[in-house]
Amino acid sequence: MQERVILVVGYDGAELLDIACVTSSLDIANRIGANPPYRAVLATPGEHSITCDSGLQLHAQAALERFNAPMDTLLISGGLGHTQAAASQLLVGHVRRLATLARRVASVCTGATVLAEAGLLTNRRATTHWMYAEQLARSYPEVQVDPDPIYIRDGHIATSGGVTSALDLTLAFIEEDHGMALARGVALGVVAYLQRPGAQAQMSMFLARRSTDDLVVRRTTNHIVSHLGDDLSISALAAIAGVSERHLSRLFLTYVHEAPAQYVRRARTEAAAHLLTSTELPVAAVARRCGFGTTETLRQAFLTHYSVPPSRYRLDHQSS
Structure with missing residues (x-):
């Protein structure tokens, strides 16, 4: 193979970062030794x-x-113009045709709308920017939309979440094509975190916890992330919040969209992931500090949240 052609589909109203995250990363990969080049x-x-x-x-x-x-890869960029792009029979028809010429097909952000309109996501799992996931699911019920992951691979088709998740997807492609060492070099070149797993949520709960105006929920979530090693059972949290367990559960489902126990588990898992990549603490110590009773409980949480055990997560994502 002389080169890997990455065909990026653009349109009026495309998001510049959706395009630049991909093309700049590929350019850096070439400069540090991608062979064949992109x-x-x-x-x-x-x-x-x-x-x-x-x-x-x-x-x-x-x-x-x-x-x-x-071509090697057909990639559809996202942007505010995605609905008009999906309404263009010319653009969608050629995306459908070009997909048959590509080894793999991908979209960034709301570019998933174009792939869905072309029928390329039918009966597949896919993601998009979390703000547009509900719209995508409503418009294309045959697509299994998951708004949480940074990116999803389903066969030879990949979809990614909002804007800078294009970088994560591109790094994953570079690693697949040329190995971890080159992907790490690209990440260092763009001063990026190598490499957020695809299963990681687009919007970290440490940011999302501040988005509610409900005082009880905000006070409770603040307590959770500040006291991960404490008793965070529903009864303990309800006592701290000064409400009944049933009312606290109802508030969490309304404002956080998950039960208190689910929120606690996610908070502990994300905190453990941070410690694994930023410290040299033994896995057992990380488990204790984050409120997991045993290393096996931590392992199960990582398999559920990140699809890899803690040791593998640390190996893949700890800064060198």
């Missing part, structure tokens, strides 16, 4: 320039309707 090509209908969400213009390098060569 060649990123921006394709648009008619090879017309596009105006991104930010107002900046990008010049296309190829016309969708005239591109007929086999």
Whole structure:
């Protein structure tokens, strides 16, 4: 193979970061030794320039309707113009055609809408920006939409979440193509965290916990993340909050969209992930500090949340 052609599909209203996270990462991969090298090509209908969400213009390098060569990866960018792009029979038809020429197909952010309209996500798991997940699921009920992961691989098709998750997906592709060492080099080049697992939530609960205006929920979640090693049973939390267990559960389901016990488990798991990648504490010590009764309980939580055991998570994600 002379080169790996990555065909990036753009349109008016595309998000610049959705495109640049991919193309800049591939360029760095080439500079530090990707062999065969990548060649990123921006394709648009008619090879017309596009105006991104930010107002900046990008010049296309190829016309969708005239591109007929086999390629390594077909990637659909996202952006506020995704609904208009999905409504274009010309664009969607050529995406459907080009998908047959690609080894793998991917989307960034709301680019999943175009893939869904082309029928490429039918009966597949997929993700998109968490703000648009409900809209995608409602418009395409045949797609199994999961709003949480940073990216999802289902066969040869990958979808990623919002904006900078394009970087995580691209790093995963580089690792798949050239190995962990090159992917780590690219991550260092863009000063990025290598590498958030695809199963990690797009919106960390340490940020999400501050988004509710309900005082009881905010006070309780603040207590949880500050006292992970304490008794955080529903009865203990209800006593701290000064409400009944039933009322606290109802508040959590309303404002946090999960039961208190689920929130506690997620908080402990994310905190453990941070300790594993930022300290040299033994796994057993991490488990104790984060409120897991045993290392096996911690292991089960990681398998559920990240699809890998704690030791593997540390090996893959600890800074060198």
